[in-house]
Amino acid sequence: MVEKQMYLLLTNTGSFLTKLIKLYTKKPYNHASISCDSQLSEVYSFGRKTVRNPFIGGFVREDVKAGLFKQADCAIYSITVTEEQIQKMNYFLKELEAQKKDYRYNLLGLFGVMFNIPIKRKNAFFCSQFVAFLLNQSNIIDFDKPLSLITPHDLQSVSKFQFIYEGKLKDYYSENKAELPVHFVSVRRFSL
Template sequence: MKDIYLLLTKSDTFVSKAIYLMTQDSYTHISISFEENLQPMYSCARKYTYSPIPAGIRNESFEKGFYNKNQHIPCALYKLTVKKEIYYKAKFILESILNHSQDYKYNLMGLILCKLEVPYRRNHYYFCSEFVSEILAYSQAIELPKLPCLMKPSDYLLFEELECLYQGNIGELIKYRDLC
């Protein structure tokens, strides 16, 4: 058995605040990692710390960038334990996307339609939870209750298969992660 890690966050950026206003969800962003120390960790997010655009597939680092400068934001870390074959299949799907990461863009239209519960899938476009959900669905790591393009970060709070490892803020998580 192997573990896949999901980090849910809610920052105080304009995009996160706008998502929160539309959804009232506890968390507005999700990232995925295949390592206990969460590095590397990936999502579809901003490419630059101080600007929401451009956005695309990103390696989200605790040592530099957005999380390093925003350690106060709330987060929750979850673990999904899967069979080795599924773990490596999910990792392969991620690596296939990473090999062409420059071709992927942020799916703003999909994000808006997700709130309206209208499925909208575009090739090479993702929002964060669509990105993570597609990896998990296509690898059969977890059975989703809806299409990846309709999944929100907060939907992951409802999965019994996920074990909550931590709830707090990013700064404390970084300290916790360093103990792993």
């Protein structure tokens, strides 16, 4: 069985919306994304579609070297998966990409998280709900609470994830390559 790595990227971009969410959560990272490569060349999430308007959101492929991510703080985790799990995840990503105009950001779901009331809406996700959905549908992680209540901190706490890096996202790249500098490597496990 061939094993591969997938990557969880948690960020704090410092945007107005992130600051508002952080006031409530008291957590350092309030945005979650997922990638199948260590270079983070293909990063997917549900978030803003334009830099200037945080309220127009949906399924996005994020450029982590530009825009709000340029000065973002981050934590990066990896998880070992099978080829079959990667294929399932890629299938869901292709489906979402093909139908992305039909998907929107689940802003109402964020209020559900605040009041611990699961709000599942058709074709709508917020970032961590989307990542949890992909992990769940790809048979990678079974969550013990509704996906519409999963927060970035919940993802960070999954014991299957291994800590890789924490700091400025731009510093994750060394000499314009996505090589992890040796002094940043650390293995740390968290439990759910």
